[in-house]
Amino acid sequence: MTTMDSRPLDVTAVRADFPILSRTVRDGKPLVYLDSGATSQRPTPVLDAERRFLETSNAAVHRGAHQLAEEATDAYEEARAKIASFVGATPGEVVFTKNATEGINLVAYAMSNAATAGPEAERFSVGPGDEIVVTEMEHHANLVPWQQLCQRTGATLRWFGVTPDGRLDLSEMDQLINERTKVVAFAHQSNVLGTVNPVETLVRRAREVGALVVLDACQSVPHFAVDFAELGVDFAVFSGHKMLGPSGIGVLYGRRELLEVMPPFLTGGSMIELVRMESSTFAPPPQRFEAGVPMTSQAVGLGAAVDYLNAVGMDRVAEHEHLLAERTLDGLRSLPGVRIVGPQNTVDRGATVAFVVDGIHPHDVGQVFDSLGVAVRVGHHCAWPLHRACSIPASVRASFYLYNELSEVDALVNGVREAQRFFGVGGAA
Amino acid sequence: MTTMDSRPLDVTAVRADFPILSRTVRDGKPLVYLDSGATSQRPTPVLDAERRFLETSNAAVHRGAHQLAEEATDAYEEARAKIASFVGATPGEVVFTKNATEGINLVAYAMSNAATAGPEAERFSVGPGDEIVVTEMEHHANLVPWQQLCQRTGATLRWFGVTPDGRLDLSEMDQLINERTKVVAFAHQSNVLGTVNPVETLVRRAREVGALVVLDACQSVPHFAVDFAELGVDFAVFSGHKMLGPSGIGVLYGRRELLEVMPPFLTGGSMIELVRMESSTFAPPPQRFEAGVPMTSQAVGLGAAVDYLNAVGMDRVAEHEHLLAERTLDGLRSLPGVRIVGPQNTVDRGATVAFVVDGIHPHDVGQVFDSLGVAVRVGHHCAWPLHRACSIPASVRASFYLYNELSEVDALVNGVREAQRFFGVGGAA
């Protein structure tokens, strides 16, 4: 793949790094993978890095005094440093979790643990009268943990609605985020609508009332350059598997001074300072939040994924996806009987496009796609309340990544035509 | 590797499957890896299985309706079924976690969540007056989560002591486990002493008082045939990385009827039934306990590890380790100034041998080993209270596995001699 800075992304070269993309499905159809919003594929350098680690340096990290343990610890911590700098963080601000979902749960549980964790933890404590603010477009991962926190503590959940064109309805922001607000949690980019939310506006308001900001960056970090320090958020999460890295690893970012005083969540080995039968004290962050033998080779793999993305260049990735989004929106808009769910243009939106086809259930549309070798996702994409708000039971979602070709957009558009033809509904020419 | 049932384990053949074992360390010394208690190494078939999955069938599981998603879901669920049958469980009783530590935390948090989870969850609820019983030989992973549960709920932690020969002191079992006891949590095999604890006795007493039994099977499942149903425990945990499988995956076993009514822990995608902004309901087990995109390729890898162990035969593994333990105990006992921490013979004990050398701090002993290419662990091995109980600050631990040769025991014994020589202490001949 090219690393020359002025040239656009060389998709052919990129694709050559992804073995799975050259397979066929359903009786010899070339795979058109448009489900990267669910999980991305892995390039050979990532697979190789993990394997090399396992064949040469595998050991338990931060626990051994032999050469393998040293090498493993170095590899693990180097990966942390690399990943931290990828998102504008320091290594101590990067906690490895199993996925983004765990990261959000970590913060939510630390907040309920604050009730019994002593005076230092006071600023995390929530209870009756306190409010947690989310949005109606959240992935279940950034909704249910907050519902549960409210259930455990008696706090109240409130939320932003969504406008008809798929943006956050900020018209009542100042009422919604108020002096009682303890947390404002929202997606950087919606995994359904593709909408990129106005982080700056929300952070500014949250600061005014002293609320913590939790950013769900699952769909932003893989797709464009993100700097958490610059965004000014307090916490953020993302998952390795959506950014060319392994499954089983995610990241919780937390501002240093918050992690310093936040109570632990999972407890056990490697996160302690002193253990007695009666009680224990805990290590400083990030170790305090990494209990047990961690996902070592997966951290190494995620480090290699970051190297890969850096070599391609995140701006180039974003630019390529912009082209894909534009062509997809144009293509789908040209079809009668197709309704795009979310912003109709590419302003503040990524290359994730959800839509419905009049007269055909999304599951049936998806089946037609599948028969053509086009892998999309159908259903509510873990954003059921959003679908309810849009008055649709489900949708079809095509989500693109750096390895998708423009011609794959055409496969998508043709797939819709084929579905309309097969089910004999509107507009099939 | 051989699969003929009467022959002993063919170590040479096994070793050929582990690329890392042929590397050298510290200026060309052959690696003698005696730290499998911390983490095991991975054989090529496991690495290959994971890579094959990633290069051909990788997709988000339980979420897609395209061919890749189908294949990935099948691979993930087949792995679950395989792993379940390896430990005498049904697939629905196997919950994938990131490690054993998460599994124990899952149960401990589900128990504090029971307070606000409705009447069905009543049997998991704990509070002031209730007691949780652990042992002094627990790994921090099976101690700190229970301390924290007590801190959250006001319950009381109690524990079994350890006898001078490294066994559980059961003399006051009937007082310790009583009508107030809600949970009895203990290690199947100690990760320091090698002691195999009397599960049957403890389960019987726990049953009498209606307490739940949580078995930490981290050091048993990798080393001998274990059947949770037969043992009659309620919950059990183990980690993939200690049994030839990937890091980043562990298993929580729970009896079906308990998982059915246990409140969720981590919440988010894939574990829900219905989600509304106001509240949510949850899927049946095991999905209820697997929030977010799971460790898919790691499950496939762990499935391959189980295949590998089955092909070798767990009885053969146990027998081989028995020989290693015997030779280690004999060898160390033959040295003056060496004290074995734990049972002095191989009755109800595995091939994990901790010891101290008079006049040399364990860290310094470990350094000598390291210089000879022998990888052992030094410190408290995440069992600090046990070391305090034994009145030692730390110990050296050699932990063996199926790929260790008898000659590696000799390297260990020679290493002790070399340490005694270097530091000029007792018995150096």
Next chain:
Amino acid sequence: MDLESMYQEVILDHYKNPHARGLREPYDAESFQVNPTCGDEVTLRVRLDGDTVADVSYEGQGCSISQASTSVLTDLVIGRSLKEALAKLDAFTELMQSRGEAEPDEDVLEDGIAFVGVAKYPARVKCALLGWMAFKDAVGRTSTSEVTSP
């Protein structure tokens, strides 16, 4: 893959013209079932008359497969003895879990045999079973019935 093997004519017919649709009174028990991955849902009512399934009525939203299979269900069970109906439930469930390997018995499943192609697609099996699960659940909730779990 050829789409026709999944979407047999019979299935599309039931989808476009569902039988016995709509919620009716009176009824003995109701069940609400949902497919959490796609949001498909069905509300289904059962009325028993002694040992006979006197009526099954339903309302729901979902894909062609879930809608058609519920429509087929009503054809198969209304007017049958509970025992016969549960046997059909068993047969249909078994067919759907066969991964497309089964040879369905047309005498038992009638239009239901058209779903053999669906059974090849695990993600759609849940769709095909949605209404059937609701039927099973609703029957279980009627006080008169003695359900032997299929």
Next chain:
Amino acid sequence: MDLESMYQEVILDHYKNPHARGLREPYDAESFQVNPTCGDEVTLRVRLDGDTVADVSYEGQGCSISQASTSVLTDLVIGRSLKEALAKLDAFTELMQSRGEAEPDEDVLEDGIAFVGVAKYPARVKCALLGWMAFKDAVGRTSTSEVTSP
């Protein structure tokens, strides 16, 4: 690896015959530090006399490296100005984090330069710094001192 590069004679001497060991009164501040991976611990007291480090006394258990480096620490800082002592703390910390690449200044670190071999072993760096971290912490706790964090 040759063991002699880590366990230089100087280190073993300090280990076998530690200087200034034992806890003494009076003192201005005390610090307890522990290495959570291996359980090594040290309790260290500092007494300041104006701007001078009048005494450092300690008690602890641990490996040769942690014990020897604490003994070396007392040689280096007792009787020095606080400023000089903190400069030595900086120099020693830097040496230990150098991965064995640094060229330590014998004028500043004296016996401390013997630890250059230890710096190659990340797992032992914490051992070597244990007493020094206790010193830093204890100084920070004395009310008179103005510590510029190293």
